[in-house]
Amino acid sequence: MKVVGILGSARENGSTNCLIKEMMKEPAAGGAETKIYNLAKMDIGCCLGCEVCRKTGSCARKDDMRALYDELKTADALIISTPIYMGGMTGQLKTFIDRCFALKDAGRNSLIPAGKKLAVVITQGAPMPDHYIKTADRIEYIFQGFGYIHAGTVIAAGVHNTDELLKEEAVLKKAREIGKQLI
Template identity: 25%
Template sequence: MNILGISGMPRKNGNSEILLNAALEPFAEAQWHIERFLLSEKKVEMCIGCETCRERKTCFINDDMEKLYDAYSKCDAILIAAPAYWRNVPAQLKAVFDRTYAVGEKKLLEGKLGGTIAVGRGSSGGQSIVLNIIHNFYLSSGVLCVPGELNGVTASADKPGDILDQPRRLEQARILGRNIIKYAK
């Protein structure tokens, strides 16, 4: 089985990425193949709305989205972790969602399982909005949303690494991973 983990964090080793890694731990234990797509290391251009993809069945922009399209087709499940930026997902992750439109008719994610992690500053930093945005992407792509203990995983963290002092949130991420494995069976 294959899991695709996407970190929507444009900064390396942010709290979202740390939680993503915690959520991926159960997959390593279950011997799933893990593919990480870290937007801090990738180049994904914005969609320009040209509709060329409707004719070509893929986007003409040559960047790391081609690798992600391939990962979409190979994965059995997907985890997306993102920080809340002004009560929204970061622009880099929004570009991924928009560019997925190019392969929408191929239904590369349809029927696959998906989990969501959102981190924001404070208790009302936009985490629930970020969860909804990612869940909307999943539902639009045919992904089946898997809950953690409740919905997706939310956390409050400010400075890089703050989440490491929150063992309960790290465990919440692992529970999300275990739930995806349970539903995959």
């Protein structure tokens, strides 16, 4: 059993990573392997739109996405996370998602085995939890298109750093509960 977290914040010690780690507690306690990838620290270029992947089944770019393609195909559960930046997901998460184009074949069939679990983690400064729900829904929709089963979304609203997040016991509890659903 393996759970992979995709960190869409550059802040390694920020609230988004903290919430991923909270979500991974239960799977880790149950013996699952857990791994978090900080996109900002990786060499992941933009999708070139060349559509070579449609013909060959693999992306023409030879960068760190290669490791993530393998992880997505083999891990049992995926956590996609982002802080809200300028009203939406961060640039590095959008670039990662664009590159996931290569995970469908010419017939738009997913190259990821169906039935894996997905969780979505959103953090935001705005205090209204539903204010950016469309970002969470969009991520859910895209990965359901790859065959993932949505286990849950947790939104930490009104937080600007880890100290503020750690005061949000209901949010942390929800993250742990979704974590149980990933197993």
